[in-house]
Amino acid sequence: MFKIVSKEEIAPNIHLIEIAAPDMAPKSHPGQFVIIRIDDKGERVPLTIAGVDLQKGTVSTAFHAVGKTTKEFAKYKAGESIMDFSGPLGNPAEVENFGKVLLVGAGVWCAPLHYTATALKKNNNKLVVVCAGRTKNDMVYENQLKAVADEFHVATDDGSKGNQGLDFIADILKAQKFDHAIVMGPVSTLKKVVEMTKPYNLKTMVTLASLMVDGTGMCGACRVTVGGEMKFACMDGPEFNGLDVDFDELISRQRVYLPEERMASMIYEKLGGSVKRG
Amino acid sequence: MDREQRKQETPMAKQDVVDRIHNFYEVALGYTEEQAQREATRCLQCPNPRCVQGCPVNIDIPAFIKEIKEGNYRASAAKLKEFNSLPAVCGRVCPQENQCQEQCVLGKMGDPISIGRLERFAADWERNAGVEIPEKQVEGATGKVAIVGSGPAGLTVAADLIKQGHEVVMFESLHYAGGVLMYGIPQFRLPKEIVQAEIDYIKKLGVDVKTNYTIGRIFTIDELFADGYDAIFIGSGAGLPNFMGIEGENLGGVYSANEYLIRINLMKGYLFPEYDTPIRIGKNVAVIGGGNVAMDAARCSLRLGAEKVYIVYRRAREQLPAREEEAENAEEEGIIFNLLTNPVKFTGDESGWVNGMECIKMELGEPDASGRRRPVAIEGSNFMMDVDTVVIAIGQTPNPLIQRTTDGLETTKWGTIVADDETAATSKEGVYAGGDVVSGAATVISAMGAGRKAAKSIHEYIQKKKTGQ
Numbered sequence: 007m008f009k010i011v012s013k014e015e016i017a018p019n020i021h022l023i024e025i026a027a028p029d030m031a032p033k034s035h036p037g038q039f040v041i042i043r044i045d046d047k048g049e050r051v052p053l054t055i056a057g058v059d060l061q062k063g064t065v066s067t068a069f070h071a072v073g074k075t076t077k078e079f080a081k082y083k084a085g086e087s088i089m090d091f092s093g094p095l096g097n098p099a100e101v102e103n104f105g106k107v108l109l110v111g112a113g114v115w116c117a118p119l120h121y122t123a124t125a126l127k128k129n130n131n132k133l134v135v136v137c138a139g140r141t142k143n144d145m146v147y148e149n150q151l152k153a154v155a156d157e158f159h160v161a162t163d164d165g166s167k168g169n170q171g172l173d174f175i176a177d178i179l180k181a182q183k184f185d186h187a188i189v190m191g192p193v194s195t196l197k198k199v200v201e202m203t204k205p206y207n208l209k210t211m212v213t214l215a216s217l218m219v220d221g222t223g224m225c226g227a228c229r230v231t232v233g234g235e236m237k238f239a240c241m242d243g244p245e246f247n248g249l250d251v252d253f254d255e256l257i258s259r260q261r262v263y264l265p266e267e268r269m270a271s272m273i274y275e276k277l278g279g280s281v282k283r284g
Numbered sequence: 285m286d287r288e289q290r291k292q293e294t295p296m297a298k299q300d301v302v303d304r305i306h307n308f309y310e311v312a313l314g315y316t317e318e319q320a321q322r323e324a325t326r327c328l329q330c331p332n333p334r335c336v337q338g339c340p341v342n343i344d345i346p347a348f349i350k351e352i353k354e355g356n357y358r359a360s361a362a363k364l365k366e367f368n369s370l371p372a373v374c375g376r377v378c379p380q381e382n383q384c385q386e387q388c389v390l391g392k393m394g395d396p397i398s399i400g401r402l403e404r405f406a407a408d409w410e411r412n413a414g415v416e417i418p419e420k421q422v423e424g425a426t427g428k429v430a431i432v433g434s435g436p437a438g439l440t441v442a443a444d445l446i447k448q449g450h451e452v453v454m455f456e457s458l459h460y461a462g463g464v465l466m467y468g469i470p471q472f473r474l475p476k477e478i479v480q481a482e483i484d485y486i487k488k489l490g491v492d493v494k495t496n497y498t499i500g501r502i503f504t505i506d507e508l509f510a511d512g513y514d515a516i517f518i519g520s521g522a523g524l525p526n527f528m529g530i531e532g533e534n535l536g537g538v539y540s541a542n543e544y545l546i547r548i549n550l551m552k553g554y555l556f557p558e559y560d561t562p563i564r565i566g567k568n569v570a571v572i573g574g575g576n577v578a579m580d581a582a583r584c585s586l587r588l589g590a591e592k593v594y595i596v597y598r599r600a601r602e603q604l605p606a607r608e609e610e611a612e613n614a615e616e617e618g619i620i621f622n623l624l625t626n627p628v629k630f631t632g633d634e635s636g637w638v639n640g641m642e643c644i645k646m647e648l649g650e651p652d653a654s655g656r657r658r659p660v661a662i663e664g665s666n667f668m669m670d671v672d673t674v675v676i677a678i679g680q681t682p683n684p685l686i687q688r689t690t691d692g693l694e695t696t697k698w699g700t701i702v703a704d705d706e707t708a709a710t711s712k713e714g715v716y717a718g719g720d721v722v723s724g725a726a727t728v729i730s731a732m733g734a735g736r737k738a739a740k741s742i743h744e745y746i747q748k749k750k751t752g753q
Contacts, residue, residue: 033502043459049551049560050459075560090459092496219551219561222457222498223683224467224523225543229534236527236534241685255534258636262536266562273557 007087011064017144019071020114021080022056025091028063036122037099037213037245040067041221043090044082049075052218054190054244055094056117065093068117068146074270095221096244100211101125105132105185108208109155110175110199112138112191116147118213119190120154126188127154134182135159136175138191142167176202184208189248193257200248212248214239217259230256285325291394294323296401298613305586305617308471312376320405324353327397330389335399338387340733343367345384349402361410364403368732369443369486370436372411372478373465375404378729379607411481417488422449425750427514429742430455431491432499432686435463436728437519437719439482440735441742442491448743452491453513457498460550463521465728467550468542470580472587473610476549500685505693505715514749515714515742518701519735522680522720528572532630533676537566537638541577541677545584554588566672567591570641572627573677574604579611581675582619590673593619598626598646598659624648624659628666630674641669682721690715700724708738716742 012024039054053067071080099122111119135155139145140163152158160168187210189199196212203210216228216239228239231252297313327349335345351360364371380400388396426449431438434456446452460466465479525540547553553563569585571578574597585593624646631640645665648657687695694702694711703710703717710717718734
């Protein structure tokens with residue numbers, strides 16, 4: 007069992023959790039992920055690491071409570087334990103002195119993006135950061151990202167704060183020369199930003215949260231076509247150069263269990279949103 | 285027992301086919317005490333038993349059978365465990381017909397002794413009666429050993445070494461120990477309670493089992509040495525699925541056998557939404573491949589409500605790599621065998637889910653490197669199959685994580701670790717390897733055989749290291 011050391015709702019339905027994992031903490035790097043399983047009937051859910059505390063021996067990650075499993079997980083309190091917390095998995099993100107780096111994060115992904123941004127800052131990169139959310143109330147890690155950014159932009163889907171949508175990134179790319187770019191967010195966001203960086207042939211690293219079961223290379227559920235080759239996001243990634251990724255295939259694969267997920271979520275809500283299980 | 289009686293094996297009851305295709309209970313029901321006695325009485329107790337040579341771990345087969353014949357079931361199980369820590373597993377899934385039983389002298393005049401069924405009987409009897417935990421036999425210096433992977437090879441090494449007094453820590457990347465016995469082989473062939481009982485036994489012997497530890501990520505092999513381990517055994521299996529590299533392979537509904545079986549066996553996807561992991565099994569399921577894994581996936585599909593389940597295999601019936609018993613079980617259950625057939629393309633619907641499979645008919649040509657006649661496509665014989673679920677069961681290769689993260693560990697071009705046949709030693713001092721990560725995908729018993737050898741060499745290595753000789 008793995009103890010939840012702290013838990014905070016950092017935006018509506020977005021939770022930051024810190025879990026005691028003393029063996030894992032010193033081995034974890036930006037870009038890597040963990041797999042959680044809350045209880046014996048739970049799904050294995052991959053979540054990107056958002057930070058570690060070496061003194062406390064904890065690993066943090068953030069999740070958006072949208073489906074049955076994550077809604078159930080959202081109910082857990084500090085002091086309680088989850089059954090499984092496995093990691094670090096996947097390869098660390100490329101972190102070196104690139105020069106000038108464009109960082110784009112959307113929603114819950116701004117938490118792990120901050121972990122990568124901090125490492126990039128330590129490597130003396132100039133950071134132009136875009137922090138995106140649905141509305142001004144859904145912003146995650148805005149202040150933390152602002153603190154490490156050399157240039158900082160906010161974007162919301164509805165325009166309630168900062169820029170409306172992400173189209174303005176095209177102007178940033180037109181005006182400045184970048185050496186590296188990193189995007190973390192839903193696949194649709196990754197695809198959109200890569201379409202903007204492609205004309206500049208700017209290496210744009212995207213973190214792919216593909217469907218996964220084991221996360222260690224066994225199931226092949228996370229397979230994705232990169233540069234015409236089959237890659238496993240868990241073993242070969244999760245970070246890939248977005249310029250080479252077949253996003254349409256990935257989007258299609260992401261959707262295959264939507265009917266099941268909707269059904270599970272609906273049943274869960276009908277049961278009053280509680281299935282505490284032994 | 286007269287001569288004629290001696291020629292005939294004692295049949296083992298199976299769950300009726302009409303019932304069993306709707307449930308996950310065990311198909312083979314095992315011997316009763318009377319049946320076991322009768323079968324044990326057939327054994328000739330050869331002075332030079334050939335069956336023992338046919339067994340990869342050289343179990344003293346006549347001895348354990350004799351104990352059954354005399355009603356000493358606990359002694360029989362104890363005899364088995366001298367050679368094999370997982371008799372209840374091996375009694376069920378070993379290819380006995382190609383190993384011990386193939387060598388049995390009785391097989392020349394009639395049916396060979398049903399060694400596997402008797403092994404299962406003794407192991408089940410002991411489990412039901414309550415397993416006694418043996419005393420540790422501390423011989424000489426003891427050390428601390430890390431076992432990477434908790435499948436059949438790792439479990440064997442762990443049991444052998446802890447009995448000799450070593451401190452043993454076993455690392456497993458998944459949330460349950462047992463490896464392929466847990467995630468791969470379905471309940472109806474190997475009940476998970478039995479695997480769990482074997483794991484519990486290993487824990488009671490004192491092995492520290494750490495789940496959720498992916499070696500190569502959380503600790504490298506060198507970090508384990510730095511942490512004070514004297515020797516390391518790698519039994520990480522062959523878990524990386526092969527794909528065909530054909531169009532449409534990434535459509536929804538196209539599963540690797542690993543994913544399919546993990547969703548079913550480990551995550552209980554068929555109990556969705558009570559369990560959280562979904563699996564969608566359509567009306568028409570095609571399983572590509574002809575091995576035991578393919579048979580398992582096909583038979584699972586049937587039990588989970590598929591209407592038609594096909595085995596699509598590019599060679600002929602007599603070349604199926606699956607155990608004959610499993611192929612027969614599958615046929616009895618109504619699995620349709622499309623032999624000499626190979627998929628060339630998958631098609632999908634607008635939602636990205638597979639809805640068809642284009643195949644080509646094959647014929648057998650000249651023998652290939654494996655000695656089997658090579659399947660050759662018959663040009664122009666393409667046809668469509670109406671399928672909505674596809675399971676690709678064409679084999680696995682070792683997971684490359686440990687190989688990639690360990691300096692000085694020699695590997696082959698197939699990604700397997702190079703280890704000595706007799707000692708299981710690798711090119712790196714103190715590191716031993718066995719099972720599928722060395723041999724490529726093989727059998728439970730061959731993995732255990734490699735585990736036995738590894739345990740012996742690790743023990744000797746530690747003696748040398750600690751006593752400076």
